[in-house]
Amino acid sequence: MTPASSDDLDGLREATPAAPTLSVAAQTVQQLGGEGSLLVRQRRDHAVLEGLLQAVDRTQGEQQDEALTRLGRLVFPHAYAEETVVWPVLRAVLPDGNALTERNEQEHQDINELWTQLETTPTGAPARAELLERISTLLRQDARDEEDVLLPRLQAALTHEQLRRLGRAWGLVRRTAPTRPHALVSRRPPGNLLSGLPLAALDRSRDALDRTSRATPTLAVACSGTSRALALLAGAIEHLPPLKQGERPSTHLGRTDAAS
Numbered sequence: 001m002t003p004a005s006s007d008d009l010d011g012l013r014e015a016t017p018a019a020p021t022l023s024v025a026a027q028t029v030q031q032l033g034g035e036g037s038l039l040v041r042q043r044r045d046h047a048v049l050e051g052l053l054q055a056v057d058r059t060q061g062e063q064q065d066e067a068l069t070r071l072g073r074l075v076f077p078h079a080y081a082e083e084t085v086v087w088p089v090l091r092a093v094l095p096d097g098n099a100l101t102e103r104n105e106q107e108h109q110d111i112n113e114l115w116t117q118l119e120t121t122p123t124g125a126p127a128r129a130e131l132l133e134r135i136s137t138l139l140r141q142d143a144r145d146e147e148d149v150l151l152p153r154l155q156a157a158l159t160h161e162q163l164r165r166l167g168r169a170w171g172l173v174r175r176t177a178p179t180r181p182h183a184l185v186s187r188r189p190p191g192n193l194l195s196g197l198p199l200a201a202l203d204r205s206r207d208a209l210d211r212t213s214r215a216t217p218t219l220a221v222a223c224s225g226t227s228r229a230l231a232l233l234a235g236a237i238e239h240l241p242p243l244k245q246g247e248r249p250s251t252h253l254g255r256t257d258a259a260s
């Protein structure tokens with residue numbers, strides 16, 4: 001979860017910008033830098049995302065809860081690794097990188113806030129369908145913005161080798177990142193970097209408990225109770241001031257419409 005060192009960034013700045021501004025969706029694996037490239041890994045995850053969104057759409061009850069757990073385990077680590085590893089590089093190599101990444105971080109923040117609401121909305125409540133619809137729309141929009149705008153801009157600034165190195169770093173962080181929404185935490189380092197380890201441990205424990213609860217009815221009460229206790233602990237950790245370091249007003253929970 002360590003951000004790129006200044007030496008790494010100097011190396012990136014020296015990269016000769018290439019031409020492509022074509023959407024990542026329209027390019028071959030070779031054009032994108034090979035199998036390990038960040039762009040190929042991103043596109044692959046976005047395709048899995050689409051499949052999981054459709055699974056959430058066609059299921060109900062416990063099956064939908066399971067599909068949502070799988071969706072969260074894809075979406076939140078994916079976004080966390082973008083915020084901590086990829087967007088800092090994009091800001092370092094592009095003059096308009098700050099504005100570009102801030103818009104994407106706002107989308108991530110909106111998804112975190114809506115999903116937090118979803119977690120406290122009972123199954124069958126009318127508001128649940130609307131929340132799911134808004135989350136799905138935002139997730140698809142986020143993937144499109146990245147494949148059509150942010151990632152092609154990054155591609156134009158980095159070499160294939162640099163894209164593969166960035167892909168490895170993003171993939172490593174993604175494997176150990178939080179799997180649930182944390183709307184109070186900064187969407188930028190250093191706050192989100194500091195939050196990663198404790199929140200990932202709690203989130204992944206809750207995922208396991210919730211799955212056990214669904215699969216083994218005799219353990220449901222005990223597992224649900226422990227999961228709720230871990231959720232309270234995660235909520236308390238989110239309030240720690242160091243985890244807000246680096247936060248922009250536009251991604252602050254409770255921001256005004258004007259600020260966002």
Ligand SMILES: [Fe+2]
Binds near residue numbers: 082
């Ligand atoms: Fe992405």
Ligand SMILES: [Fe+2]
Binds near residue numbers: 079108143
């Ligand atoms: Fe994203």
